[in-house]
Amino acid sequence: MEEDNHLPTPATSSSSAATDHSDPSLQRKHAAMIERLSNLHQNRSTRKPDPESNSTTSFLSRFFQSKSSIESTLTRIRQTAEPQSDPTLKPELDNVSISITNLEKLVAENSFSLPSYEVRTCLKTVADLKQFVEQVTCEVIPRKKFAFKNKSAKKIPVQKDVAYENRMDTESQGSGFRILENSPGFRDKKNEDLVKEFNRDNDGEIREFVLSDLRHCDVRLMGCVSALFVNKLIDCKVYVGPVFGSVLIEEVENCVFVMASHQIRIHQAKGCDFYLQVRSRPIIEDSNSVRFAPYCLKYDGIEKDLEEANLGEETGNWSNVDDFKWLRAVQSPNWSILPENERLGTVDISN
Structure with missing residues (x-):
């Protein structure tokens, strides 16, 4: 930096000595260069760092x-x-x-x-x-309002949803659905209409339900379940009433899901549409070409079921999707909002 300070002196002397013999345009360019060097040195000397600027x-x-x-x-x-x-x-x-x-x-x-x-x-x-x-x-x-009629609240422990969350974490780490082999559900079906109505008076308590290895099936679940586990579905349509706890979806392709839940986690989904009403932000991992829209299901008594499951209020979280494999600040390219002109209308599964 000291060399910058000494440059003007000899240069100026040379310029003065050559006043009568040099091209005037060259003299002006040379003077302008000297002024720029001087200003540059002055700015460097007086500039102070900003320790708080996005450090x-x-x-x-x-x-x-x-x-x-x-x-x-x-x-x-x-x-x-x-x-x-x-x-x-x-x-x-x-x-x-x-x-x-x-x-x-x-x-x-x-x-x-x-x-x-x-x-x-x-x-x-x-x-x-x-x-x-x-x-x-x-x-x-x-949680008392979650209990079925004439049944003790003890059948729905407060900690139950946390247990489901822990189970979901275990599932997502690769253990598959082996621990759910004895749970009720629809398994290994092709080209069938699969209907289940959960009777709040006779089932005794809220049950978890499994959908596994289904192809070209229409699934309609009416009433409330405690948790829903979905695995290996292709070209299916799944319409689900309120889920008290969580939904875990793995390995699905070209499917439509209409469901309401407190938490929804989606792994390895391709080309699927999700119509959701959810308390927390939906989570996707290792998925692509998935689209999201608001819940559109109807059946007799669904309003009461949604209120009992504490899912009656629209949170807008259906469009606030977290892609755990996309870490950039811009939106993940793996999911999008389903255009309104391509969405289903209200789907009534009462009959």
Whole structure:
């Protein structure tokens, strides 16, 4: 940098000595170059670094402060809440969900200036927080209204949904559906209409249900189930009433699903359409060409079933899809919103 300061002096002297003999246009160009060098040196000398401009350290500090605050709030709710008497629980949990959404937006806004490892770590943290808030919600929101008529609430333990979440995690890690061999369901069917109505007075308790190895089948499930497991379906149409807990879908192709649930996870889906009403954001992994639209199912008594399952309110989450294998800030190319002119109308499965 000191060489820049000394350049003007000899250059200026040479320029002065040559005033009577040099081309005037060359002199002007030379003077302009000297002025640029001088200004460049001055700017470098006075410019101060901005330590807060999108630095990784600043971002991580803000991110983990928010994460700790969210975890502290959820832990406090879980430890102190009285589900049967506290009307403030739902608004507080809704606020926590908003905080998690804002945290996810913060990662997206800073993703281009962060190392890829930090982006992956932060997105995984956000996903864990979403699961945490869903588990706490299942534990502390009153569950008595979920019971069937004339049956004891003891048949639907508060922790049951958490157990289903843990089971879903096990399923998604490659264990398949072997542990569900004795669960009721439709299996190994082709070209059939498969109908099941869950009778709230006679079934005794909410049951899980399995759909496995189906081809070219229409499936209609009316009433409520506790959890739904779907595996290896091709060219099927599946219409499902409310699911109290979670839905896990694996290895499906060219299918249509119409379902309402608290959580929906989709693995290895190709060319499928999903019409959803869901409490949390749908999750896809290793899927492509999947499209999403709002729930459109109807049957006699569905409004009451949705209310009992705490799924009567439209959350808009059907269009807020998380692709766990897509870590960039822009939307994943593996899913899209189903155009309105291609959507099903209301599907009535009463008859």
